[in-house]
Amino acid sequence: MRNRTAERRVQLVRAAHHVFSSRGYRNTGVSDIVKEAGVSHGTFYNYFDNKRHILDEVLDTGVDFILDAVVAGDEPDDASTADELAAQFRTILTRVFDLVEREPALVQFILLDAPAIDDESLQRLLRLVRTFGATASAFLANGVRRGFLQSDLDTEVAGEGLLSLIISAILTGVRGVTPAERERVIESFVGFAMHGVR
């Protein structure tokens, strides 16, 4: 039983994720979710208190998926030179573009739709952003510790700077880019992150 119900839950979350991504949360009715999942209205309410409740789970799932796809396996202390750090950043940007290409609806939903739903969802997203930012800061802190970045670098704020570039890249990707443009953005952003505009 435990298993059956767990599967049902997953099935519903997946269905919700799917319809939310394609139509947006507000334009999606519970009836769309249950139709997609192939179950009845009543069943839905056996598993979730309300429509808002399943959103939380969809968001968590989506956020986890994005985190996995972008920072998977990268360790902040892998880099021991500035070039290696640049390479890491390049890798991340590449993964970001890959993700957007593969799952544009998901990304658009998490980034553009979800923040506007209500304060709860906004906070949930901001938490994701902060996680990302902290990760970025950790990469920089490693550089400072190892001495290949200036010691007076404000790693925390600069981490947010890096993050904002990543998000900018996502938005660029969402609106669709050619492979050439993509390379250009990646290289320019790596350059910008490492040396600024000079």
Add this chain to the structure above:
Amino acid sequence: MRNRTAERRVQLVRAAHHVFSSRGYRNTGVSDIVKEAGVSHGTFYNYFDNKRHILDEVLDTGVDFILDAVVAGDEPDDASTADELAAQFRTILTRVFDLVEREPALVQFILLDAPAIDDESLQRLLRLVRTFGATASAFLANGVRRGFLQSDLDTEVAGEGLLSLIISAILTGVRGVTPAERERVIESFVGFAMHGVR
């Protein structure tokens, strides 16, 4: 007459702006707008075809307000040295924080709520973003022309990088910062923009 109706229009747009900002577009009924404006349902529809229609006007007003507040009077070719460019960027970041402090609801509405309403509003916002990005690029292009920035700088993409820092600053501001944090973010972002993480 001309005057009375023009005032009514403004009054309604202001009321709509206010309730949209505090409750969000989707959670705001026409009844909320007219209650706020102190007029009747019918009057609303004498001035706007529908709820969507007044949003356009609120958005335009808001976008204009933001553009005015942030880039007012700054000319791309005012700067003739890198330090002057940095100063310009510092000024803009300062204004951004000022704006967010004065009108947090407006900024939150335009940046977080509006993009999610529908495609039309998203496009309207993207236009704003592109305007901002182009302005940033113009500042950089001026630096390249004058020789105080590297000649191989991709001004277009780097402009988007600058812009993403500005937006990041806005988001930081939205969640509320002390004057000290604010200064720290500004300085770090100016440093990051000029020299990168190195």
Add this chain to the structure above:
Amino acid sequence: MRNRTAERRVQLVRAAHHVFSSRGYRNTGVSDIVKEAGVSHGTFYNYFDNKRHILDEVLDTGVDFILDAVVAGDEPDDASTADELAAQFRTILTRVFDLVEREPALVQFILLDAPAIDDESLQRLLRLVRTFGATASAFLANGVRRGFLQSDLDTEVAGEGLLSLIISAILTGVRGVTPAERERVIESFVGFAMHGVR
């Protein structure tokens, strides 16, 4: 003044007639009437208590127009033989088709729209119908008196029979007919009226 206001009234009734005929009473707003007449809402209510009120006048006008167009100048005792009666009936049918051809919207409004508006308008139309029926009966009574119709003819009910043929012709005309069809219907109906199906 008396004159000016009388003209205004006529102007409004004409405008109302026009828009009622083309859009139907229910689908016509007071705003359509005043737009057509080129006056303001307030003015309308200076001349008519409400929308329903102007309909009465439009209906009277329309009914008079139709009566004029169809029975104008025909006197029940003009005929002194059955053939002359048949000729009269033929003339009336011809006029009916002419009227429908010239003013299809008016006819359709009076016959199809007006009866359904409310009981008052239905009664008004039924009065028209009864007037028509009585006229038809008078023609037949003349024939009985003069001896060229059977003395036991129920002129009243048979008058209604004639009338129903006229209305049938109108409906045929409303849906559009070629000149040939029109002649065929007229001749058949004259034959039917004079000799029945035999």
Add this chain to the structure above:
Amino acid sequence: MRNRTAERRVQLVRAAHHVFSSRGYRNTGVSDIVKEAGVSHGTFYNYFDNKRHILDEVLDTGVDFILDAVVAGDEPDDASTADELAAQFRTILTRVFDLVEREPALVQFILLDAPAIDDESLQRLLRLVRTFGATASAFLANGVRRGFLQSDLDTEVAGEGLLSLIISAILTGVRGVTPAERERVIESFVGFAMHGVR
């Protein structure tokens, strides 16, 4: 389930029929229908997409009912003499009066209200009329074939003539008649149909 929902549907159509007949389509709100049926607003929209949609069903039901009540079981080729044809026509007129007596609201709604609602409903009614007309023509064509009606009779147009007498009888019935008047109308119409005014 199948049964429950089918019943609900019927219940709603019946309720709609009832309130449409007494108040007219335009003056009836969905709220009147659901009040009459004793269900909620939402339930209505579970069964019909909109108010217009249930009208179609009410109309179809009503039209079928009328057809059944008036032409049930009569076969065009039952008659082999003129007298038998006259008897058939008498039967139909009798049934028409019976129908109008039993269901005056229904008849009034279908004949006076429905045509004015919109073009769709007008067309639906015209189809009914044409069906009736074609039936009448078939009766006459049978007479011509069998030789008891003149061979040069225009059965099509004369059929419309018969039909118009039937409709005239309906209208007479709608305004209420005594049994004596009723007999008189029937006999006169049969006479008129068979021999004309002569």
Add this chain to the structure above:
DNA sequence: AATGAATGAGTCTTCATTCAT
């Protein structure tokens, strides 16, 4: 007499949620 801005009751329709089966 004319104007037209303002009114607000009334209408259709949607959809998250409940509950009897």
Add this chain to the structure above:
DNA sequence: AATGAATGAAGACTCATTCAT
């Protein structure tokens, strides 16, 4: 656990009518 019919509050929009100017 599952079903899906039923609910009803809430929302957008219309339009005949009024009234201050």
